[in-house]
Amino acid sequence: MxxxxxxxxxxxxxxxxxxxxxxxxxxxxxxxxxxxxxxxxxxxxxxxxxxxxxxxxxxxxxxxxxxxxxxxxxxxxxxxxxxxxxxxxxxxxxxxxxNDIGLFFRSFASREWDKYETAPRVVAVTGSNGKSTTSALIHHVLETAGRDVQLAGNIGRGVLDIDPAGDGSVVVLELSSYQTELARALTPDVAVFTNLSPDHLDRHAGMGGYFAAKRRLFSEGGPDRAVIGVDEAEGRYLAGQMSEGPSDDRVIRVSVAGKLGGPGWAVFARKGYLSEYRKGRQVGSIDLREIKGLPGAHNHQNACCAYAVCRSLGLAPRVIEEGLRSYPGLPHRSQVVAEANGVVFVNDSKATNVDSALRALQAFKNVRWICGGLEKDGGLEALRGAAGSVRKAYVIGREAAAFAMQLAPEAEVCGTMAQAVARAIEDAEPGDVILLAPAAASFDQYDNFEQRGDDFVAQISRILES
Incomplete structure (x- = not known):
C-alpha cells in the first residue's frame, strides 16, 4: 500500500x-x-x-x-x-x-528514497488502443531482465495497492482518459502515447476533449522522456509540443505506418521488422513476424512502444528481444484460444471500438468475424476497409440486425454468442480464423468485455469437446 x-x-x-x-x-x-x-x-x-x-x-x-x-x-x-x-x-x-492517480503521484516518493543508489521510476501508458498490451509488455520485458517491477492502474493491481518502491524499481501504469483527465498530479518519468481514435466521446464532449484528457499526462508534470506514436495528427502534434528540436532525444517517435527519418530517436516497424534509429543511424532491429503473442501491425506498434521504453530504461536490444519472444499475450487481446481442424480461434473481446476491431481484422486473413454489441458513437464506416480479410460476419447483440446492415461483408444475424460460434464453426474451412472482435461495448449482453470473451471461449470448448 x-x-x-x-x-x-x-x-x-x-x-x-x-x-x-x-x-x-x-x-x-x-x-x-x-x-x-x-x-x-x-x-x-x-x-x-x-x-x-x-x-x-x-x-x-x-x-x-x-x-x-x-x-x-x-x-x-x-x-x-x-x-x-x-x-x-x-x-x-x-x-x-x-482521483487515486493524483493521490499516487503526490505520495509515491518517500524519504526512504534518499538511501537508494537508483531512484525508482514510473512509466505511464495512455492512448486509445494498445495500452494494456504495451503496459504488460514493458512489465514482462523488465521482469524477464531481472528488474524489480510492478504493474498497476487499469491492469494488474490498484495503483494505491502496490508495494512501496525499492532501490531502482519500476512501476508501470496503464492509464485511461478517465484517470488522466482529473488527476491533480501527473509526474511519470516516462510517458507513452500509443495512438488516438474515437472513443468515450460523450464523456469528453468530442475528440478535442478526449485528446486533451490524454495530453494531460504529458503537459501536467513534464516527463523526462516521452514515447509517442506519430501515425495520427494528434501524435505528431504532441511530439512537436514535447520536443525542443529534431535532434531532441527526450522524445522517441514510434510508427508502424512507415520509416521515420531525421536526427532524433525513433522506433518503427515495417513489414514485420522493428528498427531503432538514433542520430540517423540504425542501432537495433528485431524480426517480429514469428512472435505468436504479437500478431499484426497493431501489436507491432505495441512492441515498438515497449521497446522504446525499455531502451530508455537502459536495457540492451537483445535483452528486450528475449522478453518480446517469451511474451505470452493477454487474455481477450488477440489471444489464440484454440486450434482445430486447421481453424484458429482468436479472442479479441477487448476490441470494443471500431479502430481496435479494424486493427484485429487487419492482423489475420480468411476471417470469420464475430462482432456486435452496444454500438458506440461514430458508426462502423471505417470497418469497410477491412472487408477483404473477412469471409463472413456473424453478428451478436440486442441490435444485431441494425449492426449487420452497416457491414460490407456478408453478415448473418445470430444474436447470441452460442449461435454465432456454432454457425462460424459450421462454415469454417482449413486456413480460416474465427475471430471475436466486437467493435462494440459489451453491456447490452454482458457485464464487461472479459465476460464476453470467456463466453466465446466456453462456446468453442463446448462444441469442440462434444
Missing amino acids: IPIQGVEGKAIGVLGLGRSGLAAVRALQAGGAEVLVWDDSLDARSRAEADGITVAELGRDKVMERLSLLVVSPGIPHLYPAPNPVIAAAYAAGVPVD
Missing part, C-alpha cells in the same frame, strides 16, 4: 466504492485522514459500514463543508455529459476534486 501524504487529521470524502475507491480509502486512512464515503449502491454502502468505514451523504452541505478533498472513482463523470451531483456540490463549495 502507498499511504497518502499530507492528509493527517483532514476529512477526505471518497465517492465510489469500487476497486480504486476502496484502495483510496485504505491509503487515506493509512495517512491519518478521517475518511467519509458514499456510493449510490446500497450494497456497497452496507459493505463499507460492515468494514467500519464511515458512510455519509457527501453532497449535503454540512458534510461537504467539512471536507478538504473529494476523491472520485474514474467511472463517475465530473464534467461531461453532466457532473455527478456530489461533484457539482464540491465545485460549488470550493472543495478540490482528485
